[in-house]
Amino acid sequence: MNAPHPPKVAGIDSTVPSPAHTVAPAPATPGAPTVPAAPTGAPGSTGPGALLTDRLAGWVSDLTTLHELTERLARTDTLPETLQEMLHAGAALVGARRGLVVLEPADGLGPDTMIGLGLGRADLGHIETVPRSALSYGRILEGLPGGEGEIAEPDLFAEDGMDPRHREVAARLGYAASYALPLETDGAPGRLGAAVWLYDEPAEPDERQRHLIGLYVRYAAEHLARLLELERTRTCMKTMAEELLPSRLPRVPGVQLAARHHTGPRGGGDWYDALPLPDAALGLAVGSVTGSGPSAVAAMGRLRASLRAYAVMEGEDPVAVLSDLELLLRLTEPARSATALFAYCEPALRKITLAGAGHCPPLLVGERRTEFIETSVSAPLGMLACWEAPSVEMEAEPGETVLLYTDGLLHRTGEPVDRAFARLHAAASGVPRPLRHDPGAIADHVLRTLLPDGAAERDSDEDVVLLAARFE
Incomplete structure (x- = not known):
């Protein structure tokens, strides 16, 4: 393989099988259009009209192919999905079987990633051991001489001065040529990354193939830039929401606490809190602010901070706490409503006094019973001119756990509300006995059962909040 080979046009010669240690090339995306060869005139058609017809047919064929490929790309809505689709389409356009794309925005804000087509994780690891200056994508990303635009290497082993490590990796993975393009947009400074086939x-x-892949990659880079900005915004919103929630739960004698929280991609307004109160008491709260995005996250932070202040002053009366919170919301956020539930707990007595404002009822889980704690029917905060509802008192048995949650947990099931409540009850009832001593294990079991296959962590417009308190 070290002997020089005469260059060939991509897509004409059949490809050789991949070596046994290399992952087989990924199959073409189902339904992906194949790139037709440029039409040629009929035998004996040499007149100007025939040539013009052939040229127009070629243009129409190319435009149709680009339209189909860009339509497929436009339907992708995540960075990994977009990068994979771009690699598949690019391989079809340039006649390659394998490739890789490196996402490494020049502004340094990330995210940085490398995805391969027909290359496994180990193969990508081997490629990363080659000095960047010896790789086409490295020269593009580092802005080295020769990396200003496309880089075609039609016969790597025939090149003088090929890096020894690059030669070793290319021979190991079984590739002899490469074609690389930068991923850049007209409106953004610097490059987003580079693609190599x-x-x-x-x-x-x-x-012709270079012209088509150039047009396609230009469109793909614009699509990537939009998704990149969206991904950064989502990450920022998620970080903001997480920072506004408790960084750790308090340690209060007589009760064990655990919380699970997953923020939606647009940043939701669901929240929870647990704070120690005078006389060895404990305050537990969950709530949800209407809307999503920065304004909802900010409103959630203000309500949570205000509730903490009201709970310290009058926590033994949950109705008073929620009444003050409702007044604050009505005066400062007149166009917004919220649901909330506040519980005043006395761990030594295992006594709970709670009140809710349009919120889901807590769920009590124990050895002998699993039941919802029915709170009085009341409107959400901010919906009425004056909010008021009676509180509810109950006592927990030793070893019983109270689950507080937001309606996002129910909505993520995709079921009607009554069916979602039934599934939640069944999930809590089915907690194995060895797990009932750990509120975190109980919360995890409920989430796995109610939202299987990692549905709790997938992107959704609904936040998930689950707060568990086990009384000893």
Whole structure:
């Protein structure tokens, strides 16, 4: 393989099988259009009209192919999905079987990632051991000489001065040529990354293929830039929401606490809190602010901070706490409503006094019973001119756990509300006995049962909040 080979046009010669240690090339995306060869005139058609017809047919064919590929790309809505689709489409356009894309925005804000087509994690690891200056994508990303635009390497092993490590990796993975393009947009400074397609034999794309892949990658880079901005915004919103919630739960004698929280991609207004109160008491709260995005997150932070202040002053009366919170919301956020539930707990007596404002009822889980704690029917905060509802008192048995949650937990099931409540009750009833001594294990079991296959952590417009308090 070290002997030089005459260059060939990509897509004409059949490819050689991948070596046994290399992951088989990924199959073409189902339904992906194949790139037709440029039409040629009928035998004997040499007149100007026939040539013009052939040229127009070629243009129409190319435009149709680009339209289909960009339509497929536009339907992707996550960065990994977009990068994979771009690699598949690019491989079809340049006649390659394998490739990789490196996302590494020049502004340094990330996210940085590398995704391969027909290359496994180990293969990508081998490629990363090659000095960047010896790789086409490295020269593009580092802004080295020769990395200003496309980089075609039609016969790597015939090049003078090929880096020894690059030669070793190329021979190991079985590629002999590459074609790389930068991922850049007109409106953003610097590059987003680079894409490289690999050939098993010496080859390079012809002029028509280069034109098509150039147009496609330009569109793909614009789509990537939009998704990148969206991903950064989502990450920022999630970080803000997490920072506004308790960084750790308090230690109060007589009760064990655990919390699980997953923020939606747009930043939701669901929250929880647990704070020690005078006389060895404990305050537990959950709530949800209407809306999403920065304004909802900010409103959630203000309500949580205000509730903490009211709870310290008059926590033994949950109705008074929620009444003050409702007045604050009505005066400062007149266009917004919220649900909330506050529980005043006396761990030594295992006594709970709670009040809710349009919120889901808590769930009591124990050895002999699993039941919802019915609170009085009341409107959400901010819906009425004057909010008022009676409180409810109950006593927990030793070893029983109270689950407080927001309606996002129910909505993520995709079931009607009554069916979602039934599933939540069944999930809590089915907690194995060895797990009932750990509120965190109880919360995890309920989430796994109610939202299987990692549904609790997938992107959704609904936040998930689950606060568990086990009384000893």
